Amino acid sequence: MEEREAEIYAELRDAGEVCRALGIEALPFRLPERTESSPGGSGGRDEALVRLRSEIGDCRRCKLSAGRRNIVFGEGRADARLMFIGEGPGKDEDIQGRPFVGEAGALLTKLIEKMHFGDKNLMRTDVYIANIVKCRPPMNRDPEEDEIASCRGFIERQIEIIRPEMIVTLGRIALQTLLRRPDIRITAARGNFFEYEGIPVMPTFHPAYLLRNPKDKWLTWSDAQKVMGRLAGHE
Numbered sequence: 742m743e744e745r746e747a748e749i750y751a752e753l754r755d756a757g758e759v760c761r762a763l764g765i766e767a768l769p770f771r772l773p774e775r776t777e778s779s780p781g782g783s784g785g786r787d788e789a790l791v792r793l794r795s796e797i798g799d800c801r802r803c804k805l806s807a808g809r810r811n812i813v814f815g816e817g818r819a820d821a822r823l824m825f826i827g828e829g830p831g832k833d834e835d836i837q838g839r840p841f842v843g844e845a846g847a848l849l850t851k852l853i854e855k856m857h858f859g860d861k862n863l864m865r866t867d868v869y870i871a872n873i874v875k876c877r878p879p880m881n882r883d884p885e886e887d888e889i890a891s892c893r894g895f896i897e898r899q900i901e902i903i904r905p906e907m908i909v910t911l912g913r914i915a916l917q918t919l920l921r922r923p924d925i926r927i928t929a930a931r932g933n934f935f936e937y938e939g940i941p942v943m944p945t946f947h948p949a950y951l952l953r954n955p956k957d958k959w960l961t962w963s964d965a966q967k968v969m970g971r972l973a974g975h976e
């Protein structure tokens with residue numbers, strides 16, 4: 742089995758190199774440079790994500806599979822300190838197979854790039870970004886309970902593998918699902934730290950909400966500042 746995993750890993754690695762040669766930079770995971778001293782790059786987390794992705798396969802576990810073009814697994818550093826979790830892919834994400842690449846994604850990227858720890862500015866590639874459900878709900882409706890139930894194991898495994906120091910949930914669905922608190926309100930929760938499996942969770946507004954309500958952007962910026970403060974050990 743280990744041998745087969747190594748083969749799969751090598752195949753994915755080759756595919757990654759072909760993609761990069763074609764100018765496709767963003768893969769749903771970051772493959773480490775293997776060296777003698779660090780055989781797994783980021784402690785085997787990249788390989789674990791690859792294994793999880795192959796376990797998901799051509800998923801038909803829920804009805805969202807019928808209308809999707811691509812499964813949007815997630816992307817970023819397997820050893821990210823900070824993880825952002827959204828609700829589910831929209832149209833652009835479904836087409837590209839990558840999370841937060843549409844208009845809301847552009848706003849999220851802007852937020853990430855404004856964030857810094859000490860004098861180091863964050864880049865989108867420093868964090869990990871994923872969603873609660875991996876397939877686009879039709880007409881961008883909220884994912885339904887059975888769809889979330891079929892998919893939630895995957896985001897839980899992604900968190901377990903990445904072990905981020907902090908999670909930012911984007912919007913109501915990600916917050917309620919992760920904390921298993923269907924009654925919690927985003928307006929009351931945002932700006933306050935919660936916990937998931939020992940990891941601090943900062944809920945904030947979904948970027949799509951902020952596009953509709955730009956006057957609330959400063960609230961999300963203040964939530965981001967709390968995250969930066971805690972990651973820098975100042976809070």
Ligand code: URA
Pocket residue numbers: 827828829830831834839840841842843845846872949
């Ligand atoms: N909204 C989400 O919740 N996730 C995405 O990936 C894009 C838009």
